Amino acid sequence: MKAVFFFMIIFTSQLFTSQGQACRSGPEVLTALRRVQKLLSAHETSFLQSLRSLRKTLQSRAGTVSACPPPEALANGRVLGSVFESGHEVHFVCSPGFERTGPETRVCLESRSWSGAEPSCRVVDSAVNTDGSAARSASVRPSRCVQFLGHSQCSCEPGFSVSSHNNTLCTDVDECELFRLTPPGRLCLHTCVNTAGSFRCQCPAGYRLGRDSRSCHDIDECVRASHNCSSEQVCVNTFGGHRCEPVDCPRLHNATYIKTSPLRCDRNPCVQGDASCLQAPVSINFHFMAVVSNMSAPTVLFRVSAARVLGDALRFGLLGERGLRHFSVQRAGRQTGQLVLVKPVQGPATLEVDIQMSEMERKTLLGRYVTRVTLFVSPYSF
Numbered sequence: 001m002k003a004v005f006f007f008m009i010i011f012t013s014q015l016f017t018s019q020g021q022a023c024r025s026g027p028e029v030l031t032a033l034r035r036v037q038k039l040l041s042a043h044e045t046s047f048l049q050s051l052r053s054l055r056k057t058l059q060s061r062a063g064t065v066s067a068c069p070p071p072e073a074l075a076n077g078r079v080l081g082s083v084f085e086s087g088h089e090v091h092f093v094c095s096p097g098f099e100r101t102g103p104e105t106r107v108c109l110e111s112r113s114w115s116g117a118e119p120s121c122r123v124v125d126s127a128v129n130t131d132g133s134a135a136r137s138a139s140v141r142p143s144r145c146v147q148f149l150g151h152s153q154c155s156c157e158p159g160f161s162v163s164s165h166n167n168t169l170c171t172d173v174d175e176c177e178l179f180r181l182t183p184p185g186r187l188c189l190h191t192c193v194n195t196a197g198s199f200r201c202q203c204p205a206g207y208r209l210g211r212d213s214r215s216c217h218d219i220d221e222c223v224r225a226s227h228n229c230s231s232e233q234v235c236v237n238t239f240g241g242h243r244c245e246p247v248d249c250p251r252l253h254n255a256t257y258i259k260t261s262p263l264r265c266d267r268n269p270c271v272q273g274d275a276s277c278l279q280a281p282v283s284i285n286f287h288f289m290a291v292v293s294n295m296s297a298p299t300v301l302f303r304v305s306a307a308r309v310l311g312d313a314l315r316f317g318l319l320g321e322r323g324l325r326h327f328s329v330q331r332a333g334r335q336t337g338q339l340v341l342v343k344p345v346q347g348p349a350t351l352e353v354d355i356q357m358s359e360m361e362r363k364t365l366l367g368r369y370v371t372r373v374t375l376f377v378s379p380y381s382f
Contacts, residue, residue, distance in 0.1 A: 068086070101122055190203050221242040236290065238290040239382070249284070301339045311360050327339055
């Protein structure tokens with residue numbers, strides 16, 4: 001608007017001056033002022049239209065960003081609430097026999113995340129009598145005794161054993177401690193929690209309990225769309241979580257690249273005779289992988305192949321010294337090479353390695369193709 005106002009001042013000042021400093025006639029001035037008025041009106045209309053369009057765009061973007069992902073299902077309980085927009089609440093209710101740990105209510109924030117920590121439901125280990133007095137701990141129960149030939153024989157229900165101090169009482173058997181020294185997975189894949197007369201298994205964050213109530217299965221946040229990755233990032237599911245990875249083309253002094261797909265960058269054509277540009281990789285592909293901790297080695301992780309061969313030979317190898325401690329490249333066929341993990345990796349860890357495929361013709365380099373592999377190692381062995 002300042003520019004338009006300045007234009008009006010210059011324009012009107014020129015109405016009253018000329019090369020000979022002569023004043024213009026009245027009709028000429030009136031006609032010029034009408035032209036200025038029409039011009040200002042047109043600018044004002046265009047400005048208002050642009051302002052309305054910008055407001056609609058901002059409102060549309062605000063509407064898409066303010067929604068939170070659906071909350072995780074509550075084991076041994078329920079989640080109440082079906083609106084997950086900014087400012088709305090969800091409530092958590094535990095089933096009978098369980099008590100809640102954590103907040104009862106969580107609010108969807110403008111950052112697309114839920115307030116507070118994720119609640120859980122745990123078994124109630126004690127009860128209260130109807131008269132208000134504290135009841136005996138659920139881990140101690142009366143035994144069933146019978147008299148036989150002057151002796152008392154007592155027994156307990158499954159999960160309890162007769163107390164060594166008082167045979168009229170049964171004490172809980174701690175199955176988790178009893179099988180603590182047995183091979184992993186005998187009771188629970190991850191964490192065993194003792195309960196009155198039994199036990200239950202728990203999984204770490206990012207996992208769900210299997211149908212057998214003992215194993216743990218990874219939750220794929222990328223498939224469930226419960227991640228917080230932007231449209232410029234790639235969602236990579238990992239064991240127990242996910243990563244939001246940017247894919248950026250390299251900036252080299254002798255070549256330029258353009259992204260031709262979400263996971264590929266291709267080199268722009270080189271100027272004829274530019275040997276330095278021709279030495280740069282023809283393409284760079286990005287590959288992300290998730291593996292468990294301490295995976296056995298050697299293990300084939302990834303294979304790279306040439307769709308077609310113009311030269312008479314292909315060579316495969318690692319580019320640079322990064323990844324030499326944990327990886328090697330082996331030929332798996334005339335047009336295929338494979339990345340091999342040669343040393344177990346203790347998680348959590350992130351490793352990167354570049355595989356180079358060189359196309360040769362009579363020992364002359366025709367082109368280099370690079371595949372960058374990023375390995376996300378879980379902190380768990382499952």
